[in-house]
Amino acid sequence: xxxxxxxxxxxxxxxxxxxxxxxxxxxxxxxxxxxxxxxxxxxxxxxxxxxxxxxxxxxxxxxxxxxxxxxxxxxxxxxxxxxxxxxxxxxxxxxxxxxxxxxxxxxxxxxxxxxxxxxxxxxxxxxxxxxxxxxxxxxxxxxxxxxxxxxxxxxxxxxxxxxxxxxxxxxxxxxxxxxxxxxxxxxxxxxxxxxxxxxxxxxxxxxxxxxxxxxxxxxxxxxxxxxxxxxxxxxxxxxxxxxxxxxxxxxxxxxxxxxxxxxxxxxxxxxxxxxxxxxxxxxxxxxxxxxxxxxxxxxxxxxxxxxxxxxxxxxxxxxxxxxx
Numbered sequence: 001x002x003x004x005x006x007x008x009x010x011x012x013x014x015x016x017x018x019x020x021x022x023x024x025x026x027x028x029x030x031x032x033x034x035x036x037x038x039x040x041x042x043x044x045x046x047x048x049x050x051x052x053x054x055x056x057x058x059x060x061x062x063x064x065x066x067x068x069x070x071x072x073x074x075x076x077x078x079x080x081x082x083x084x085x086x087x088x089x090x091x092x093x094x095x096x097x098x099x100x101x102x103x104x105x106x107x108x109x110x111x112x113x114x115x116x117x118x119x120x121x122x123x124x125x126x127x128x129x130x131x132x133x134x135x136x137x138x139x140x141x142x143x144x145x146x147x148x149x150x151x152x153x154x155x156x157x158x159x160x161x162x163x164x165x166x167x168x169x170x171x172x173x174x175x176x177x178x179x180x181x182x183x184x185x186x187x188x189x190x191x192x193x194x195x196x197x198x199x200x201x202x203x204x205x206x207x208x209x210x211x212x213x214x215x216x217x218x219x220x221x222x223x224x225x226x227x228x229x230x231x232x233x234x235x236x237x238x239x240x241x242x243x244x245x246x247x248x249x250x251x252x253x254x255x256x257x258x259x260x261x262x263x264x265x266x267x268x269x270x271x272x273x274x275x276x277x278x279x280x281x282x283x284x285x286x287x288x289x290x291x292x293x294x295x296x297x298x299x300x301x302x303x304x305x306x307x308x309x310x311x312x313x314x315x316x317x318x319x320x321x322x323x324x
Contacts (some may be wrong), residue, residue: 008056008080010048010166011135013158014041014144015059015107015115016074018066027098027107037073038095038174039314040141040259043296049078049286050299053270056131058083060114060122062092067114083127087114099254104255110147119150120157132158132165135317137270139168139262145186147178152185159192166269169193170262173202195269196221197262200228212218212236225265225282227258233265233279244279249287255312256296261286264299277309280316284308287321 016039022030045057057079061067063086071081093110110116122128125293132138138158145152159167169190178186183206190196196219200210201321203226207215216224216236224236234243264285284305288297299305300321308319 006129008054008131008135009136010053010266011054011083011131012041012045012048012055013058013138013140013155015039015093015110015113015147016042016057016061016070017110018092019097019238020094021097022099024099025215026100027096030098033096035069037070038256039093040143040170041072041139041321042074043256043259044077044170044263044266045079046074046077046296046301047260048267051263051267051281053267054080056080056083056135058128058131060085060087060090060118062090062114063088064092066092066094070322083125083131085094085114085122085125085127086186087117090114090117102252106255113147114147114153115144118144118148118154120154122154123157126186132163135165136165137166137168137266139170139266141170141172141175142186142189143172143174145189146181148176149181150190155189156185157162159189167192168195168197168262168266170197171199171202172256172258173206175205191220193221195223195225195266195267197227197258199226199258200226212241225279227261231281233261233282235275235279237275242275242279243311244276245317247283247287247316248320250320250321251290252292254290256289257286260289260296273309280309281305284321291321291323 019036019038020033022033042057045055048055057074060072061084096107097121098105145155157192192310203215204210212226227233232245233241234241264282265278268281285299288299
């Protein structure tokens with residue numbers, strides 16, 4: 001008799017990668033690397049689970065040691081991974097972080113990865129179909145649309161077929177991945193989403209504008225979340241605009257902060273918080289990652305979250321977050 005399907009409020013669909021971070025200096029001179037798990041959608045999955053949202057992550061991994069480490073890491077962080085398919089031939093993707101003079105550069109090794117072989121039929125797997133059917137929200141990103149034409153076709157099917165869940169898409173614009181392809185499928189995916197998250201800087205490059213009203217009109221999303229890095233984040237919806245300034249943060253590393261913000265905002269959405277509180281939870285979650293060297297970090301403790309989610313505007317504006 002099959003095991004009952006775990007209850008999940010959110011599903012994140014996309015590629016996970018092994019991240020190898022070396023010490024300071026050119027990559028050619030680094031001899032020791034520290035391993036962790038990265039990838040936009042699994043970062044969001046871990047962030048949602050840490051905030052108390054029952055969450056699953058669905059993808060494909062190589063049937064290799066790196067793939068096993070990804071599964072073990074996500075399970076440890078409370079993410080359900082029963083919808084993951086292991087590939088005996090294609091590898092788990094990885095990227096290497098190089099740090100020189102205090103600045104980080106990423107080197108990606110994902111061509112031909114197991115996740116890149118996702119295609120529309122992947123959604124018909126029983127383990128995938130059943131999990132999507134019970135989800136209240138499904139989150140993915142423009143990266144998954146970019147890693148292969150087949151994964152892009154899969155997301156188009158996900159977005160256009162009848163669904164009961166909210167579809168959330170973070171642009172995560174990566175020009176290099178679209179270098180030889182027309183990004184029109186990504187436009188269609190964004191326009192089909194219920195929630196679109198986008199950074200003002202990437203919006204300028206991708207859409208040629210960072211004007212909130214113009215983006216809202218062009219993307220046609222019921223809820224548009226526009227993030228302006230260290231300054232503020234705003235939501236545009238039919239009822240108007242809501243904007244919340246970012247917290248003051250002692251930044252250690254910026255990688256992963258956007259995924260953490262998405263996790264906070266989406267958790268607040270599923271938990272029925274007000275729009276101001278959803279944006280604040282996004283900022284709080286991002287601040288925790290900004291003060292850590294890895295791509296993800298535990299969120300602020302529940303008492304800190306509760307206090308700041310209900311703080312006055314003045315209290316919020318004078319709050320500063322550091323590594324401690």
